[in-house]
Amino acid sequence: MSERIRNVTKKLLSDNWYTLNKYVFEYKNNNNEWKPQEREAYDRGNGSTILLYNKLRGSVILTRQFRLPTYINGNATGMLIESCAGLLDRDNAEDCIVKEVHEETGYRIEKPLKIFEAYMSPGSVTEIVYFFVAEYFDENKVSEGGGLEHEQENIEVLEFDFDMAYKMIASGEIMDGKTIMLLQYAKLNSLLSS
Numbered sequence: 001m002s003e004r005i006r007n008v009t010k011k012l013l014s015d016n017w018y019t020l021n022k023y024v025f026e027y028k029n030n031n032n033e034w035k036p037q038e039r040e041a042y043d044r045g046n047g048s049t050i051l052l053y054n055k056l057r058g059s060v061i062l063t064r065q066f067r068l069p070t071y072i073n074g075n076a077t078g079m080l081i082e083s084c085a086g087l088l089d090r091d092n093a094e095d096c097i098v099k100e101v102h103e104e105t106g107y108r109i110e111k112p113l114k115i116f117e118a119y120m121s122p123g124s125v126t127e128i129v130y131f132f133v134a135e136y137f138d139e140n141k142v143s144e145g146g147g148l149e150h151e152q153e154n155i156e157v158l159e160f161d162f163d164m165a166y167k168m169i170a171s172g173e174i175m176d177g178k179t180i181m182l183l184q185y186a187k188l189n190s191l192l193s194s
Helices: 068-072 093-105 162-171 177-188
Strands: 005-014 019-028 034-043 047-054 059-066 079-082 084-087 113-119 128-135 156-161
Antiparallel strands (some): 005 019, 019 034
């Protein structure tokens, strides 16, 4: 427990999709003064994401799907290009991403490599995202992918030349934070270099 926080109270504000709670607490600032504060935190669980890459072709697999929050915040179509991802639910991070890759992209992978984990929006969301990479091959394609109908997923599977995908960050065609982080990891670590 932190020595800088005390007297925490929690009030549930919403439990419709995931949970939104209001927290009231006292925080000891750098002057050693206890100051009251209020914050809201959205808890949607933790997630996993992955960059699938093919060294031989110099390509990556990404997805495109509708994301309502981006539409509300100015994305005219609401469609977003992003890396395959999903919530852990009761799975561990690796099992989750293996399952999500199959459901969303139609590829079967066995041993994804965990590269790091990160809080994606720590000012308001509790979620930690676990980041993975894995190489894919044509023989790993076992279905069309596209997501699960009962989860109302309508996911388009995309294969891009890596250099083109990387340039889509600068052009604004890729605006998803986790995808940008994975593409930059691939560039910095020369994942697609022979």
